[in-house]
Amino acid sequence: MGFLKNILSNILIIIFLSTPVFIYFFVHLSNEIRKPLKTYEDNIIIEIKNGYNSKNIFKVLNKNNIINNKLIYEFGIINKKNYLPKYGQYYIKKNLSLLEILEIFNNGESIQHKITIPEGLITNQILSIIEKNKILSGEIDPSFSELEGIFLPETYFFTKGYDRNDLLLRMKSEMNKELDYEWNNRKKNLPYKSKFDALKIASIIESETGADSERKLISSVFINRLNKNMKLQSDPTVKYGLEKKNSNQIKIIKRSHLKLDHAWNTYTRKGLPLTPICNPGKKSIRAALNPIKTDYFYFVADSKGGHLFAKSLKEHNINILYLKNKNLIRLNDNKSIFLNDNNLPLEKPFKK
Template identity: 45%
Template sequence: MLKKISLSCGLIAVLIWGCYSLLHQRVDAFLSQPVNVTNAELFSVKHGQSLRALLVIFQQKHWLDDAIGSHFIHRFYPQLTHIKAGTYQIHPGESFKVILSRFVAGDEFQFSITMIEGSRFKDWLNKLSQSPHLQHTLSGLTEPEIAEKLGISHKKLEGLFLAETYHFTDGTSDLDILQRAHVKLNQVLNQAWQNKAEHLPLKSPYEALILASIIEKETSVDAERKRIASVFVNRLNKKMRLQTDPTVIYGMGDQYNGNIRKKDLRTPTPYNTYVIRGLPPTPIATVGVASLQAVMNPEKTNYLYFVASGQGGHVFSKSLSEHNRAVRNYLKQLRNK
């Protein structure tokens, strides 16, 4: 009798073990199946969303087949049930287990926003407001109010953010992007200031930033930046006015319609360097690393003037007579075109 009971218990144990192993295989097979997406997809896990709710959505989208293995994931892989809220990217051919692991790790998809060199603060605000994945908190705020939120002492924020690509997760605030861009600018600016050439006619990192913003608007040719910086440094050292058109344009504000007249060059504004001496009061644009480095370590030249070459670069001159010839050549090219 005991022998029969022992044999029956053994058979039951084998049967249970067999069922357990078969069920484990079903769960593994379910987790190993690739999701049925043809292109990369973004998927948002909501706060408090359970694995069961997530499975229902995946099956409704026909990304996964409904199978018995889906009902026992929590039994065999409890670690895969602790999914985190966020927005994730799902790639074609990925297994469901890989995707769940990403949800558990909170490895969210990184969106990006690029602020280009030479743009203005108003361009930043416009671009931030158009990003659907940012939390918008700046609407209706004045520039001084934004400065206060950022803890910036300057009331005018022009040029106080580094032109770069910034990555962020869904729901990041627009204020956070500005904060990161401002911190990054200060890091780059202060490091460049510490490694600057000697005897520059600049009293502070902020003055260097102002000059870098002018260079940013004068050229997009990397090879010219340090040479253009040398022109402005030479003029500052000689107490000459900078006489740079971008400052005139900035000072004109909304009155600028694409053309600068002689009248505009003579019209006083705080930024018109044909009228004022030295630097304008603030930067006139967003700068990149290259322009900051050019200001801190300009070429050593005797150039005092430059004008467009008509071929994408500039012609540099040491005297006014040379400069006038270069201007006439440029005008001649324009007429011939």
């Protein structure tokens, strides 16, 4: 009995003596994980790679002199509930505490890189931009090169090491969302059998003009022509098809090019080209599905980045004469109520 009492007494003494030590270390560690770290003097960028565990992350922090004490590091993790660090590049400001750094990892507040895809590029041009980006990773699936018109031009944000194919899938998904929205809000009685038909016209609009004020006007011309079963006669469709078939860039469209039949030539064939001819932006998609109602069937590019529109071939030829010879009289019935006056010539040619 006395033996047991001695054992119990010793245990109580140990517990009693240990409690202050335990409390001291607990308080010490609690303070250490909350106070600003002075082990690194400047802001720093570190990278946590995909698949890194707690041990790997400590090695990264230790290598960059952010935290050198593994006990403090482990205690900090214990104090973070549901701690699940995300991979990526992180910008670590100076004077942060260990808990603040772990919170950044847990929230995935990594550095966001961006890539901007301009409107009107063909798919191979987009793939080239993505391939050359050194922040992205992985090889591009070759099948993407056959998908014309389905990638939405936009600015996309991503973290270091983001997969190129995942980015392309995001761009494809964003195009589907945009096309679905505009399709569901389109004007009635448009001559499209599917959303893909609308995408084809949007790509032609994108290739024909960069002027926002003209997109819906140009759309109206193509809609009017489709409704009258007229050939679209769009130069960019000819250029796209020839470059796709011959892999040679064409700088100037010649009259002889217009006669070379292929599945995209809207001079030799009625209806729509086989596929879109570029990857159109949101404004061109909107224009294709919400055109202005006009009586225009023709347009010709002017020298200022715009176009002159005409209701008949006679008017169209007058516009061409004006642009070629600069024979001027005052504008009358050719003046469009849809165009801003600043974008129009003040005078037009006289047909003798």
